[in-house]
Amino acid sequence: MANEADAQKTLVDARGSSCPGPITDLAMAYRRAKKGDVIELWGTDPGMPPDVKAWAEKTHNEVVSIETQADKIVAVVRILNR
Amino acid sequence: MERVLIVGAGAGGTMLANALDPRRFEVTVIGASADHLFQPGLLYVAFRGASARRLARPERQLLRRSVRFVQEAVTRIDLNRHSLTTAAQQQFDYDTVVIATGVVTDRAQIPGLAAWGERIGDYHSTVAEAQKLWRALAAFRGGTIALGQSTPLIKCPPSPIEGILLTDALLRRRGRRAQSKLVFLTPYPRAYPAEAMNAILEPVLRARGIEIRTVFDVDQVDAASGAIRSLEGDTLACDLPILIPPFAGAAITYEPAGVVDNDRLLKTDKTTLRVQGVEHAFALGDATNLPTSKAGVGAHLEAKVIARQLNGEAAAFSGRTHCPVDLADGRGTFVIGSYAAAVVPCRPTRMRHWMKMAMARIYWISLRGWLEPMFDWYFARTAPEKLAGGATARP
Incomplete structure (x- = not known):
């Protein structure tokens, strides 16, 4: 099991991606992540917030926050299941 | 004359070479293969047993006569010194380089996938692999077929849905559908990642009796039984695991090394298509990390954007x-x-x-x-x- 001190924060910029969309970038980052890591996902696709929530629920990871800003949507996900 | 070197002889590289004015540019295309493959045709080789005879043509015949074609594998590109090296130790210098190498499938990234690929092939690699998959489907007498992408990022995002629908049609034609269970796997929360098209495609899958397993991110395949395990900890038993392999960018060493990401994709400006952080270098098609689908249409439109910029015109790729x-x-x-x-x-x-x-x-x-x-x-x-x-x- 990974030590909390080794946990990394990764920024994933998926702005402009509509197909296949930001969820692809999140899932790719998840493959490379380890328990305790935090992934910050940036996107512009309006479908991103419900997708991130649905994905986190099914993969048993935690959505720390989802915020819609003027120029982008920012989701922060903590990896609990890896 | 400005020397333009195009690395890769797929759709994008070939279109760009033919679009440049031979009075202004000395164009060289370097491709690893003498033949050019129409990649979307692999789908019908694998699921309909279509002939592969018309899927490939000699690259030389597809290029204007003024374009020089060199059949060599490129091993190293020094973007600082404007020079590249091939496997045969030939060196080429350029004024502008365009990297259009595409990607190659890489089964080794998923444990167990190499063993299954060896047995049943796939429809994203080569004609021989697609023919192998057709033989595996033709020999299938009933049981469970699971089909899906083994990683979230693949070429041609609609191809998993096309694959499962064509499998369903094949089994119906053969009178084997009643004895078969079809399972569609996807790492996404729905059958097709883009919501607007999922609303159209998911009901089609359901109407044909295809089971959909969402948020199923393939971790490994059991080399003996074919059972697929997900990163989320689920296991799916099946007789025929038809998984689209992961891919990686071409095996080229770059100088500076930081121009490629973890998957060896070129870090590319999404509108100008310039390779980030270096001068006189562009990238197009599957070889890039652009946030858009890896498909022929992208390579086509990107080739046009690069041709216009080389002509001194303003042009931007729209994604x-x-x-x-x-x-x-x-x-x-x-x-x-x-x-x-x-x-x-x-x-x-x-x-x-x-x-x-x-x-x-x-x-x-x-x-x-x-x-x-x-x-x-x-x-x-x-x-x-x-x-x-x-x-x-x-x-």
């Missing part, structure tokens, strides 16, 4: 996608979107299926650039910005 989807019932549709416009709903019709089939025939002359006025007209008419707002696309 446009226009990916055909075969519903295996005589109808087809397209996934249409761009950086600025979300994917629009596009109703399946017979006309759209015919258009996908027609592309296979006009592909070879489209590489020469002779059909550009038709493509310009068509892409303008089907722009996602125009189609958004409730209207569905017309052909």
Whole structure:
């Protein structure tokens, strides 16, 4: 099991991606992540917030926050299941 | 004369080479293979047993006579010194380089996938692998077939849905559907990642009795039984695991090394298509890390954007996608979107299926650039910005 001190924060910029969309970038980052890591996902696709929530629920990871800003949507996900 | 070196002889590299004015540019294309493959044709080799005879042509015949073609594998590109080296230790210098190497499938990334690929092939690699998959499907007598992508990022995002629908059609034709269970796997929360098209495609899968397993991210395949395990900890037992392999960029060493990401994809500016952080280098098509679908239409439109910039004109890539989807019932549709416009709903019709089939025939002359006025007209008419707002696309 990974030590909390080794946990990394990764920024994933998926702005402009509509197909296949930001969820692809999140899932790719998840493959490379380890328990305790935090992934910050940036996107512009309006479908991103419900997708991130649905994905986190099914993969048993935690959505720390989802915020819609003027120029982008920012989701922060903590990896609990890896 | 400005020396333009194009690395890669697929759709994008070939179109760009043919688009550059031979009076202004000395163009060299370096490709690893003497033959050019029409990659979308692998789908029909694998699921319909189609002949592969018309899927490849010699690259030399597809290029204008003024373009120099060198069949060599490139091993190293020094972007600082404007020079590259091939496996045969030949060196080429350039004024501008365009990297259009595509990607290669890499089964080794998923434990157990190499053993299954060896046995049943896949439809994203080569003609021989697609023929192997056709033989495996032809020998299938009943049981469970699971089909899906083994990683979230693959070429041609609609191809898993096309694969499962064509499998269903094949089993029905053979009278084996009743003895077979079909399971569609996807790492996404729904069958097709873009919501607007999922609303059209998911009901088609359900109507054909295909089970859909969402948020199933393949971790490994049991080399003996074929059971697939997900990163989320689920296991799916199946007799035939048809998984689209992961991919990686070409095995080229770059200087500076930081121009490629973890998957060896070129870090590319999404509108200018310049390789980030270096001068006089562009990238296009599957070889890039652009946030858009890896598909022939992207390589085509990107080649045009680079050609215009080399001519000194302003041009920007819009991120446009226009990916055909075969519903295996005589109808087809397209996934249409761009950086600025979300994917629009596009109703399946017979006309759209015919258009996908027609592309296979006009592909070879489209590489020469002779059909550009038709493509310009068509892409303008089907722009996602125009189609958004409730209207569905017309052909």
